[in-house]
Amino acid sequence: MSAQSIATTAPLLFFDTGVGGLSVLREVRKLLPTAPIVYAADYAGLPYGTKSEGELAARVPALLGRLVERYKPQLVTIACNTASTIALDYVRAALNIPVVGTVPAIKPASLMTKTGVIGLLGTQATIRQGYVDRLASEFAANKTLLRHGSPDLVYAAEAKLRGEKPDQPVIQAAVDGLLSQPGGDNMDVMILACTHFPLVQSELQEAIGRDIQFVDGSKGIARRIEHLTAGTIWPSVPDNGIFVTTGQLDEMDAYRPVLQSFGLEHVETL
CATH class of the missing domain: 3.40.50.1860 (Rossmann fold)
Structure with a gap:
């Protein structure tokens, strides 16, 4: 089995405070419809927009370190403008896989x-x-x-x-x-x-x-992810994606219909 085909088992990891990053995932799905997906939402930390730079510079790399260790993605997308503008460099320094950020267009x-x-x-x-x-x-x-x-x-x-x-x-x-x-x-x-x-x-x-x-910035991010994963042999059909939250599992019940529409069938806690 080639290195390329082995890589198809590694998902794309999306990270946001909540479900906002679905606007990015929507565009990625158009280009990479069968890519395995893990979507992580830091509901325990919501909202990021009122937190200090120091808080986010510490919190985001720590959470992504745990997520990468658990799910072993081939690429991380920080689908959050606030987290990207503050913590992107810290995350890239902490991880040894590609990290795509989100910046104002x-x-x-x-x-x-x-x-x-x-x-x-x-x-x-x-x-x-x-x-x-x-x-x-x-x-x-x-x-x-x-x-x-x-x-x-x-x-x-x-x-x-x-x-x-x-x-x-x-x-x-x-x-x-x-x-x-x-x-x-x-x-x-x-x-x-x-x-x-x-x-x-x-x-x-x-x-x-x-x-x-x-x-x-969602279309540009999708194109960037497509470029960084060029040559990857994706599954012929999409796997059931994973949604992971830092909050309470029962708080996600109302979101399940929309998560399922994005192929995120499994809901877990970090």
């Missing part, structure tokens, strides 16, 4: 805008990162970049995937946080800089009330 947004006004919607932790400042300086120096942190939008997305109706005032407040800033009336592109946020894109669009382009 400032470069593609700068190419899409016609008005030169871009909105960046993320968590409080993401929007204040120096990494975002560097991306803005490099790719959007001649653009107006409006930023707004909306931690409650994470919970709205979580509610939607439990089959509940997202809290409309939370959706509206997130949108107004960008539109109310100077230049907000001319914003024509919105960066969804949290993997949870594409899950409520339709609700955000309705709250804005006019045409706007949305962009997030």
